[in-house]
Amino acid sequence: MSVTYPDSRGRFGEYGGQFVPETLMAPLKEIDESLQAAMEDPSFIEAYHQALKDYSGRPTSFTYADQLSEYLGGAKIYLKREDLNHTGAHKLNNALGQALLAKRMGKEKIIAETGAGQHGVASATVAAKLGLESKVFMGEKDIERQQLNVFRMKLLGAEVIPVSSGNKTLKDATNEAIRFWVANCEDHYYLIGSVVGPHPYPKMVRDFQRVIGDETKDQILAEQGSLPNRIYACVGGGSNAIGMFYPFLEDEVELVGVEAAGKGVDTPEHAATITKGSDGIIHGSKTYLMQDEHGQITEPYSISAGLDYPGIGPEHAYLHASKRVRYESVTDDEALDALQLLSRKEGIIPAIESAHALAQAFKEVKDMDANQSIVINVSGRGDKDMSTIMNVLQEGE
Amino acid sequence: MSVTYPDSRGRFGEYGGQFVPETLMAPLKEIDESLQAAMEDPSFIEAYHQALKDYSGRPTSFTYADQLSEYLGGAKIYLKREDLNHTGAHKLNNALGQALLAKRMGKEKIIAETGAGQHGVASATVAAKLGLESKVFMGEKDIERQQLNVFRMKLLGAEVIPVSSGNKTLKDATNEAIRFWVANCEDHYYLIGSVVGPHPYPKMVRDFQRVIGDETKDQILAEQGSLPNRIYACVGGGSNAIGMFYPFLEDEVELVGVEAAGKGVDTPEHAATITKGSDGIIHGSKTYLMQDEHGQITEPYSISAGLDYPGIGPEHAYLHASKRVRYESVTDDEALDALQLLSRKEGIIPAIESAHALAQAFKEVKDMDANQSIVINVSGRGDKDMSTIMNVLQEGE
Amino acid sequence: MSKSTVQTSFEQRLQKEKDLFIPFIMSGDPSPAATVELALTLQESGADILELGVPYSDPLADGPTIQEAAGRALQHGMNLKESIELVPKMRSKGLEIPVVLFTYYNPVLQYGLEQLFQDLREHDIDALLVPDIPLEESVELKEYAHEFGVELISLVAPNSEARIRKIAEQATGFLYCVSSLGVTGERKELSQDISSFLEKVKSYSSVPVAVGFGISTNEQVHLMKQYSDGVIIGSKIIKVINGYHDELVSESARPSALKKVKQEIVELVQ
Amino acid sequence: MSKSTVQTSFEQRLQKEKDLFIPFIMSGDPSPAATVELALTLQESGADILELGVPYSDPLADGPTIQEAAGRALQHGMNLKESIELVPKMRSKGLEIPVVLFTYYNPVLQYGLEQLFQDLREHDIDALLVPDIPLEESVELKEYAHEFGVELISLVAPNSEARIRKIAEQATGFLYCVSSLGVTGERKELSQDISSFLEKVKSYSSVPVAVGFGISTNEQVHLMKQYSDGVIIGSKIIKVINGYHDELVSESARPSALKKVKQEIVELVQ
Ligand SMILES: Cc1ncc(COP(=O)(O)O)c(C=O)c1O
């Protein structure tokens, strides 16, 4: 693998960097140095992979979607099953890696932000498993909408801290987590949930998520002896997508990132950062984001809480600019249809996030040849979304 | 493995058999013969194991519970992670095996009974994956209590059939499924969810669940080079327990099955079939069951819907009678405590069913030596139980 | 297995071998006293054998009508022992036809097999039918039945196939042919293939062959009598009885209700 | 990097190098007109430099008081351009002290760097402070600042450690020392180690060293002035202003409210 960005300043082309208050420069440097040392330490890498295997259930399955392939026609469809991870999504890969790093750094307390609660649950989980204290920042609006995940976090021993600033959702929870960290960086490790934030987070989270793509490569080669023609992944912050794409960047494989178009990219209610956003700074990083003409960050909207984020990881901004990855967007309705189709045809209820990747793939696969193949990353399971989907589908009746 | 019961009449010692209406004798014979042929056909075995790996995520992890072992003291605690299976419990192992058999038999429709909905979801899942039609019988009371699982089944394309007879719970759903099957056995396959029912079901379900114990044996040998001293599993119908125990029956390992004591075995509200039940016939099989002096089957009670069954698989009745397995019981409260302890110490929220096995193990492990080890089967994940636990714990506040 | 050479009470009491009418009632539904009177009313209505059901919590071979009847009877505290004890009361009031006790196996096990057969004998009950015991599981029951001179009634179904012969040859009392796959209860149409099935059964059986499951109209009764030696009618009878539930419970209203029951049943079977 | 030999407007306007009082206000809070008057009131109250905040949707270096002020200002439609345009109005009414525009980086990027510096220059704004740009990311800003003769104010924190020297040596205008880790906002106690930190900073800095973050009492003001060249007071000032919110919005009630603001501030800093 010779793709070696970001550079030492954390830049992916012109994106990335460290746009943070001075106070965070020291803890970021500490993390960067510890990370480099850890990544060169075979015993750390070994512990990380051991935990993925013995605790989180990796390698995750690689499923040939025979019913679906036959139903849709066109290329063969394979599914990478991140929904089978402990706690139900790819989020744990990263949380585990970072928590091991935090522990190695001697930090006994972690903080995390969460929207729907998936990363909050993953963080609370690894904190419990490694004997760390955890605080999870969560917008008050999200706390109300996601009571079960709040309860899960508390069961796991995390302190859930309600955030009442701004719109009381993920962006605000992230701001608040950063604020808390600024004041408490000496003994707290901030465990970011996606490939966003200041350097070295985008790189670190990618490196802890690339196991998705690494496994996929082995699995498809074992299955068909050749690489797939296309790979699809949904993009919120972009961690499952980059984890899947990264090991394929230098291969002849078309990579497609799928954003949330919410109620449509021509309405104000969407979260299609690349499709409709522009360059700027969010949460410490230069990247694409959704903003108004004055540079005020706007509220995103998506039915899927995990894609409901106004920014995107800087590496994606770079991969978009360099045209290595194609970014598309999918509406709430299209995602819901795809979710139902996968459930019926394959017995897999995906997260609504993942259903965005599925929807885009389903649109395109029909025009491909039977001797071609695609992989879709099923980033998480849909259990967490059942009441949302139930409400939407029953309204529609 | 030389334990070869049941005999050709489906008897485990005096337990088991085929206590069914004459009309079911033909379909049972058809299944028995097809099963024997399938189990001797390497391509069937291969397809089953392939599906477990590529679809359900097997082998499931084997986790050393280091935090917990340290906290409790005594023997080392290992966890077999059936919670990591697709759909969240060991139930899929069996559903997959039987659905493959049904398909091989040329049946295009399956029926299943369910209580909490776990086996219903597993059945609906495998039906979707194999392109079969599915009907799931579920008591009206359970439908009301388990709306999310009902919705999951419907999303998966299953028809959920409300059962209004009797107490409108699992026992009645099973009766109703059997009644429907009697009338429609020509083109329907009845996919039973545990090691209960008439021969060959107890044997078949065991053989599709023994993968749990087979993997565990390999994993603990790889881990410590020797077998564990004790193994714990919860017992509702008994499928996860027998799946875990069966490969160890001839080894020097103490096996402990844990039933639900509900509000206490001295109250009328429990589901401790072996502890408090007596010989009889239920759902086509001679075994232990909870009944009154007149042989009327009584309603069981447990906070965990999956253990809330008045019978138990006939092989367990035999293993109890022959004293090979020790059966204990654990109350709702003890199970809830264990659930919380595992969540906090290991970041694993178990199903309340599994928490019964954990509770018994936690009681006993302290008195063991540090050079000993135990394995607890975590039969499923707790996500499905969050609202139940939330209600109970918040009441207790 | 050879038949006992001693004539059993069942055989003694059975007046004919053709054209049999075998009604089913649930003991205790709507009340124990009513059950006794209903038995006599059925005899008056032309019943040749009485099938007396014992209520069970989990009657998995029965449809909703009989399940509900069992539920009502259980709520009145009916059980196997009390069912048995109803029969001498029927006899003392003039019941002469053979009585078949219909019970699931679990209550039998709790009661004790030997005790049960002894009590059947002592209470003038002529036969036993256990719907969840197929031939293969019936060895012990058969031994006791033989010992105590009680007939064990067998069922045979259209899908019994290779086993039809075995079951029919071993049948005692009468042979209960299931008209179609399914549980008890009324059916709009009866299986088309029933005639060839019944012919086959009759060719092996040395006892009367009666058809049951789903017979609910006069037309069906006549059709089935063409192919068999008799009809067993359960759910339809329970429904008729349940139509007069409250009157039958009331001691004063009972006689007139019984008359109406009789009238409906005569219309059904004549 | 060598300092420009041309004196900047900041240096020209700054009357002294010690004992500085640097208040922070949020443009548009409670209204644009009030902001202009508040600037003058602060000058009258002894302010040596005015820090003028531009409201931002995601002010992650700020505590709740400033966040809320920004929220109020945004609701009135305030933005970077309009903030800048307030300053000439202040100047025309007699504001003579240097003005530092405080804004997060994202609005700057949208505005365009060159355009911004040109507008700062044209609108008599002397310096710029971007709280989410550390030294390492400031190269481009520095170039424009130099080109347009605008000072770029740097921050330095107790945990800047090895970087303290680099930041202090490159500082222009004044150096903003963060008194403790955390975001802006009042604090009951200030860090104990602050004196040695400030001494170190001063030893490298050729510009005044002011302390900010959490200064909210007269006692703290005096304490901090002992170790530094001045104090920056933000949240406390916003709170004082917000105490007279409605009166300040009202044109008629404003003059008396401004008097009360002045009185409170004089008490705070004198
Ligand atoms: C299942 C699932 N998929 C995708 C995402 C989006 O995150 P990312 O884009 O970082 O993968 C989330 C976030 O919560 C998620 O839970």
Ligand SMILES: Cc1ncc(COP(=O)(O)O)c(C=O)c1O
């Ligand atoms: C997680 C889990 N464990 C255990 C059980 C009990 O079933 P069995 O005793 O057959 O394993 C169930 C049944 O639904 C279950 O869902």
